[in-house]
Amino acid sequence: xxxxxxxxxxxxxxxxxxxxxxASVAATVGRSKVPAIFVFGDSLFDAGNNHYxxxxxxxADFPPYGTTFxxxxxxxxxxxxxxxxxxxxxxxxPLQKPFLEAQLEIVKxxxxxxxxxxxxxxxxxxxxxxxxxxxxxxxxxxxxxxxxQALVExxxxxxxxxxKSLILLESGSNDxxxxxxxxxxxxxxxxxxxxxxxxxxxxxVDAIYKLGxxxxxxxxxxxxxxxxxxxxxxxxxxxxxxxxxxxxxKNYNTGLEKIALQTLPVKYPLAVGVYGAxxxxxxxxxxxxxxxxxxxxxxxxxxxxxxxxxxxCGKEGYTLCKNPNDHLxxxxxHPSERTNKLISKALWAxxxxxxxxxxxxxxxxxxTLPAM
Numbered sequence: 001x002x003x004x005x006x007x008x009x010x011x012x013x014x015x016x017x018x019x020x021x022x023a024s025v026a027a028t029v030g031r032s033k034v035p036a037i038f039v040f041g042d043s044l045f046d047a048g049n050n051h052y053x054x055x056x057x058x059x060a061d062f063p064p065y066g067t068t069f070x071x072x073x074x075x076x077x078x079x080x081x082x083x084x085x086x087x088x089x090x091x092x093x094p095l096q097k098p099f100l101e102a103q104l105e106i107v108k109x110x111x112x113x114x115x116x117x118x119x120x121x122x123x124x125x126x127x128x129x130x131x132x133x134x135x136x137x138x139x140x141x142x143x144x145x146x147x148x149q150a151l152v153e154x155x156x157x158x159x160x161x162x163x164k165s166l167i168l169l170e171s172g173s174n175d176x177x178x179x180x181x182x183x184x185x186x187x188x189x190x191x192x193x194x195x196x197x198x199x200x201x202x203x204x205v206d207a208i209y210k211l212g213x214x215x216x217x218x219x220x221x222x223x224x225x226x227x228x229x230x231x232x233x234x235x236x237x238x239x240x241x242x243x244x245x246x247x248x249x250k251n252y253n254t255g256l257e258k259i260a261l262q263t264l265p266v267k268y269p270l271a272v273g274v275y276g277a278x279x280x281x282x283x284x285x286x287x288x289x290x291x292x293x294x295x296x297x298x299x300x301x302x303x304x305x306x307x308x309x310x311x312x313c314g315k316e317g318y319t320l321c322k323n324p325n326d327h328l329x330x331x332x333x334h335p336s337e338r339t340n341k342l343i344s345k346a347l348w349a350x351x352x353x354x355x356x357x358x359x360x361x362x363x364x365x366x367x368t369l370p371a372m
Contacts (some may be wrong), residue, residue, distance in 0.1 A: 033364060035164055037084065040121050041231040042166070043122075043333065044083065046123055049122060052104060059108070064368050068337050083343050099120060114151060128197050159211070167217065180234075213271065217345070220257070220277055222282040228298070228306075228309025228332045229333045230242045274308065279354065289328070297328040300313070301321040
């Protein structure tokens with residue numbers, strides 16, 4: 001009897017050992033090569049930087065922002081997580097802190113070092129052009145880059161960490177929206193204006209590469225001409241998307257794709273770049289909403305007036321829909337958390353029509369960078 005129990009015990013130990021070995025191998029295979037993400041952009045990615053910038057009027061640090069996931073306002077311009085947040089979760093690392101929050105904690109002495117999982121520099125209301133909304137106290141892309149550069153040059157962020165990390169950039173919506181918002185006749189033609197935007201992104205990529213970045217993801221803009229806030233623009237239609245605006249968006253996206261797929265591989269052979277086709281992803285939701293679980297792809301869940309686009313969510317007089325998951329738009333300008341999740345899934349594991357030349361999952365787990 002004892003011998004039988006002895007054999008059963010050995011068998012049990014063998015099974016446990018094999019299970020542990022298998023789990024270890026699986027963890028090694030699935031472990032990301034990317035330890036951190038550095039995030040740059042506007043309100044679609046801002047994790048709360050503007051909250052820590054008291055001179056900034058572009059804020060989402062009040063209810064009902066954040067209620068779906070965080071159950072409190074975090075400074076994110078949606079009801080939950082952003083696309084950058086979801087990508088961080090797919091990689092398996094904690095969400096990135098806003099740079100200004102981490103900086104404040106270090107100044108106060110409540111933390112010693114900047115987080116090892118990266119930082120979020122994005123600022124709501126900012127653009128790729130230095131002048132965009134500069135009277136609102138936002139942090140433009142150029143200053144976001146300077147903030148990052150200062151940390152790297154002072155060795156507060158390790159260059160080796162930067163080389164292993166993922167860089168996310170999404171910006172340009174505010175530049176294009178403001179082109180149509182201006183009462184005065186724009187100084188540049190639409191094409192020249194877009195060209196100036198693309199030039200700034202080229203400069204950003206050049207600078208971020210010199211600081212050590214080797215995995216760079218450029219995300220195109222969604223159909224900005226379809227956001228509910230377009231009803232505040234002179235001459236913009238309420239019953240359909242603003243075609244002139246979306247034409248500029250498409251031209252800008254074409255420029256971004258060229259940077260990621262043509263310029264970057266030739267000019268920076270030690271780096272890899274991808275282009276996220278967010279415009280096409282969102283238009284797929286809009287053209288076939290019920291297939292993606294949307295009941296409303298036109299109106300803001302939270303806002304007021306035509307399309308819910310004439311008042312920011314949370315401001316006095318706003319109304320709130322019963323089910324944010326049913327809506328493509330959370331507020332007058334920004335997607336709902338559910339929309340962000342669907343976009344992030346397409347960027348993480350989607351095919352060539354969604355992100356190219358390969359998806360983020362492959363970029364993070366399967367692409368080996370060239371030797372330095």
